Amino acid sequence: MMEALKQPPTRDELKTVLNENELAYFEALIIRKRDEAMKELDFLLSSLEEQRSSDDDDASSIDHHMSDMGSIEESLDLTNRLIERNRKFINQLNRALERIENGTYGICRATGQPIEKERLEFAPHTRYSITAKNSGLDKRVVMS
Template sequence: MNTDVKARYSDNELEEFRMLIEGKIDKAKKDLELIKSAYMNDGNNGTDDTSPTFKAFEEGSETMSKEANTQLAIRQEKFIRDLKNALVRIENKTYGVCRVTGKLISKERLKLVPHATLSIEAKNMQKS
């Protein structure tokens, strides 16, 4: 057996992962649109006729929720980018290979975290 050849997932397995990832990208894009539309919403919930104290409180919470939505949108955009990078690794047939150990990342881990580039073993090494 040639030890220079890295173990990799079969083309059929890579195709399964590609379909899983494309589905996650579609959902993530829809979620991002929801986050952005919530952010763009003017937030006027008809409080013009309520007490000034309540209006000030609402404006403060609106600012906080806009900041939270911005953070959510940034995380969602990064998630989409990471998933797209995983598709590139599938095309290159390097998907599922740990970038530290060179070993295959378990299917269970990839199904939970399809953009993972580290095996649990490598992830644990980082912590110590």
């Protein structure tokens, strides 16, 4: 007999158990991480612009090899992937700040239970507890 999957908690059921000081601490941590990620994003964007400019200069040169062109493309691809990864991370941090504002920060979206403070220290943008992550519940939850 299959056990029925428990429905994820509704948004109204997700209320933080963290006190004001803890929320202020995590808010500051998230803002610091977001500022760092934004600086890194700015660096990557300027690096990408430099790579493209350098690529344009190299393309006008007669003495370039196919292997050089492949290396340039690979470097551009890596930089673009890092840019997208940073943008996604910044969005996750912004959503964590929204959860602090609406009182749902630190509650697992899959189980409705508090997320371990150690996990929030490590990944303050997380929406899932270690239990949910390890059991794959984070992959099955679709919240409205």
